[in-house]
Amino acid sequence: MPEPLIFEKSSPERKGYLFPSLDVPIFENSLSSEAAREDLPLPELSELDVVRHFTRLSQENFSIDTHFYPLGSCTMKYNPKIHDELASLSGFSDLHPFQPEDQVQGALEIMFQLQNLLAEITGMDSISLEPAAGAHGEFTGLLMVQAYFKDKKESRRQVLVPDSSHGTNPATAAMAGYEVVQIPSNSRGGVELESLKQSLSENVAALMLTNPNTLGLFDENILEITRLVHEKGGILYYDGANLNPILGIARPGDFGFDVVHVNLHKTFTIPHGGGGPGAGPVGVKKFLEPYLPVPIVKKKKNSGQEWYYLDDHYPKSIGKIKAYYGNFLHLVRGLAYILSQGAEGLKRIAELSVLNANYMKEALKKYYDLPYDRMCQHEFVLSAKKQKAYGVKASDIAKRLLDYGFHPPTIYFPLIVEEALMIEPTETESREMLDKFIRAMIQIAEEAEKNPSLVKGAPYTTPISRVDEVLAARKPNLCWC
């Protein structure tokens, strides 16, 4: 551990921040000893101590700003700095959610505009900006599905998910009270239609689908799939994790999806923050509008002037899914991104993300097993099967990539590919960068064959070597005490 813990740098009575002096008399009738705490075991440091500590910690990270980060399914594209500048304007960051409407017209206008633009991009009729993340959007979506069927007095207990789905899909379905039924994939990586037909019944509430799926493949049977589900009265749920490659090319709403969530922190370039915050707006077709979480931003004419307001008059709404109105500052960033791109720009993003992925896939398939050898979308999945013969696993390759200065791809996902390496370059990477990564991957494939222990011992250049995850899990130490 190159940088000690903040607690270890503490020195009694040191102060790091000066408050204005108290300008009112001390309240004499103070807290009783039962109510007051005795000790506050927080560290004591100077401002510079704290700045150096967190600066040094930051330097132990790989990030988009410092490294190529082709993490499949995560869409780690460059996050334009202008968005941060805009989100930090005091006219946005210094607003209270309970300020009167006339003081927040600009904020509501941003939300209103983003609702409309996301509806257009996804082909949906109405958008809620409230969910804080993708999985949160999924939960919102399934609760709407549940409310819809309850309203129709239909009891449907199952949700279908493909075996290639994100773990959040089945986890969400279970949280919404559904039984999860898994549908196998076919040899082209899409949904096995026969199994889908067999699983469909009046008991199925929804099918949750990512398309392009987590193999990076577009399911060409999509219209057949949506038709089959609709025929049985089920709802089509679109997991928008992989929306990037179809921006401006096609829209989930046009495929027949009824509910969509969008990951603003993937497709719409909100910085990932080391795991969050994100934003997971949800879009629905007209018939599901009454169930949207409240409030929704609306516009009306108020004595000739445009007036934005929060509408929570949705008697059939599922209710609130988060306090207040969503991760607002991220909505500012998301809107800025869409406005900076326009229709042509968004389409270009899709095209070049797909071009980059296919370019890398073609260059690497000679060296790594490619289980689904066909045109991919924004990402593709290799298998380290060949390397495994030399005792080198996907995780070893991932660690070795760190020594070459690259963040590794997503590994061991999707679960249906053995020793999976899921690579998503995104459109913001130049061809030179792709070539460098390709060369590194080829070199590692060679190392795996000729000097497997070199790969298995990696990384050698990071602040720490491989961590003992077994110890971490057997004797959990989650708090410095």
Added chain:
Amino acid sequence: MILPHTESEIKEMLSALGLSSLEEMFYDIPEKTRLKRPLNLPPKMSEAELRKQFKQLAGKNHPLSDQISFLGAGVYRHHIPAIIPALISRGEFATAYTPYQAEASQGTLQAIYEYQSLICKLVGMEAANASHYDGATALAEAGFMAADISQKNEILISRGVHPHYRQVIQTYSKGGEISLMELPLIEGETAIQEAEKMVSPKTAGIILQSPNFFGCLENILAFSELCRKNKIPLIISVNEPLAYGILKPPGELGADIVAGEGQSLGIPTSFGGPHVGFIAVKQQHIRKLPGRLVGMTLDKSGKPAFTLTLQAREQHIRREKASSNICTNQSLCAVANAIYLSVLGKQGVQEAAWQCYHKAHYAFHEWEKETGLTPLFKAKFFHEFAMQIPIQSEKFLKEMKKHGILAGYPIEIDYPEFPGGILLTITEVNTKEEILDFSKKAQKVLDLQKCLNH
């Protein structure tokens, strides 16, 4: 933003794929669903145009710093040290993904481990998760945890819990894991006698907020005794963690789970988000915690190192059997919390808390004496209290706003039983001058209304 590809590169890359156009890459998408028109979006903007447009939009808003505000109700304005935005906007923190690759993410991992530890110290618990979406969703999942621990499903939740939080947990309960019963209030505090009557063999746990929505300090000890007697977990919801800079933390008073909001600790009010939720527990419940956890371990060479741990509880491994579906959390905000608690440190947090406390009590007595406002409750409070306005609260707030003062939150929106009640919050950011100004303007507004009524 402009993408790096030149036209000639695009051509070369396509030819490497044996393609002649970009369009051919999309032939798997059924032809009839491919978009035949450009998306209907506004024309694209340059950076300079964006800046102009968003400054204009921001200009239509009225930030708190341009006025006097006593608005709180779950979202609090505090001084934010300059180092917080400076450090969390570093690309190495802001543009990293979830730290799945420990060797490439020690910065985020250690910062989150420190966050978990600092939160535990503040609220007196033994383990915290790596953050949650916000206080409301953290509380809802804490409710699920309680049901899991007690293997029952009826949660008693106090009416003193923030109304948005109660609405969110109500929404979450629709998945069927829990059902809710409301504990009534007496004089602004949750009625322990009622709770004693309502606890039954079906009860899975009790949720209390302290300080509660009205700012009143709850008797956590009495409820923890009740819970212990019935062998059910006590969940304390926290809107204002800074209060525990001086108040005895819930962990010391017998809480089993503390779930709350960390916005107060270095995060701007941001029109409601992003904020950050936390869930902290006693050691025996760590495997029931939802969301990511960072643990300290060793690397191969025996050096201390950090990693995500107990991942087998999570959705990416356990799928439908996971303890929660959460994946993305509010990591960067959690780092902001860690920086806040570090740079203020022991003395700074105490000072911020005491300043809130003294200023709020000063305001309380000043306003009680000088204006026509009367306290709604007698309970002890931290920096927030409810007062009765002799006129319609809507009218009062509107008139005060004309004088440049946001005079609190009208509680009758959520509590029709308190018409004319407003919730007022005073933090260290408010000055004595502002407090006195409120008195003057409130008198003026109320006098004028009296005249109008005669």
Added chain:
Amino acid sequence: MVPENLYYTKEHEWVLLQNGKAKIGITDHAQKQLGDVVYVELPAVGAQLKQMSSCGIIESVKAVSEIYSPLSGKVKTSNIALSDHPEKVNHSPFGEGWMFELEEIQESELKNLLSAQSYRELIGNES
């Protein structure tokens, strides 16, 4: 390693019959598949289990699997040593790594279990 004197399930549990009671654990094959076991959650003492119902979980770092009760019965005791030392499941799956003991079992259910021979064939096919 598949001891002859035990009964087995398709889910890789073993059963040792002793004085009308059944001692239960997971097989050597199962622990190898899982890798380093980091946590075991066992059924509560006194719980009534049905044959092949899920009654506990075993976690390794990156995987989790359920424990199924090979027989119906009442949990008489469980191996509390595993809570501090889950590695016993790896080191001694048929010995110190045992998981729980059932009483009030029905011997008629034994016919639904596999013999050592059949279990050997099963894992032979799997690997």
